[in-house]
Amino acid sequence: MKTKNYPQANIQEAEQICSKIQQEAAYQAQGLFDRANKEAQKILGLAKAEAENKKQALLKELDRNLSREEEKMLSSLSLEKKKIALEEKSRFAQQVLDSVFRQAEELRRSRDYATFLKKAILEGAGVIDTETIEVFCSSLDEKITTPDFIKEVTASAASKFKKEFVFKFHCADFKDIGVIVQSPDGHLSYNNRFQSRLKRMYDQVYAKLLKESF
Numbered sequence: 001m002k003t004k005n006y007p008q009a010n011i012q013e014a015e016q017i018c019s020k021i022q023q024e025a026a027y028q029a030q031g032l033f034d035r036a037n038k039e040a041q042k043i044l045g046l047a048k049a050e051a052e053n054k055k056q057a058l059l060k061e062l063d064r065n066l067s068r069e070e071e072k073m074l075s076s077l078s079l080e081k082k083k084i085a086l087e088e089k090s091r092f093a094q095q096v097l098d099s100v101f102r103q104a105e106e107l108r109r110s111r112d113y114a115t116f117l118k119k120a121i122l123e124g125a126g127v128i129d130t131e132t133i134e135v136f137c138s139s140l141d142e143k144i145t146t147p148d149f150i151k152e153v154t155a156s157a158a159s160k161f162k163k164e165f166v167f168k169f170h171c172a173d174f175k176d177i178g179v180i181v182q183s184p185d186g187h188l189s190y191n192n193r194f195q196s197r198l199k200r201m202y203d204q205v206y207a208k209l210l211k212e213s214f
Contacts, residue, residue: 097206101194105177108140113177114144116177117145117178118156121157122156122157123190124192125157125161125167126160127188127190128181128190130184130188131164132166133167133168133181133183134170135167135179135181136169136170136171137169137170137172138174138177139171140175145169153167154166154167176194178196180193
């Protein structure tokens with residue numbers, strides 16, 4: 001079989017065409033690679049930006065949570081300090097009131113107690129304001145409520161209220177200083193014992209002690 005000989009010019013031309021095709025293919029491939037790389041970089045950039053935004057959002061939320069927790073802790077600490085201070089003030093106020101009670105008990109042993117008792121009876125008489133007034137005293141005060149004492153109370157009431165009262169004294173089962181006065185039928189009653197007097201103004205005294213103690 002005979003080999004067909006092609007002219008040298010045709011061979012060169014074919015080679016040139018193949019070279020151009022290869023160059024064009026390489027150029028197109030490089031273009032595709034460059035576009036793909038740019039697209040990949042763009043996607044990667046967007047992903048990084050989104051990740052950074054999420055990171056910043058999470059950090060801001062974390063800061064807000066930390067701030068809220070810090071505020072709660074500070075608020076709780078402030079409340080605890082106030083609670084401790086209030087407890088100390090309350091303890092001090094109660095100590096003062098306890099001291100007052102003890103001093104009140106000591107008043108019974110002083111020479112001024114008869115005067116205190118008479119004033120308590122007259123105050124009760126002004127409240128009850130009936131012709132006959134029942135006076136209940138502690139059995140510990142029985143030695144003070146003598147006939148002479150009753151005469152003094154009657155005279156003082158007549159002078160103060162410009163009217164006559166009949167006072168009937170009874171020993172009662174309590175130890176507190178002071179008296180309970182009431183009408184004969186018991187419908188009107190005035191507890192003028194020391195603890196009752198203090199209880200009537202307890203809130204006022206307690207609040208004042210708390211205010212002035214510290």
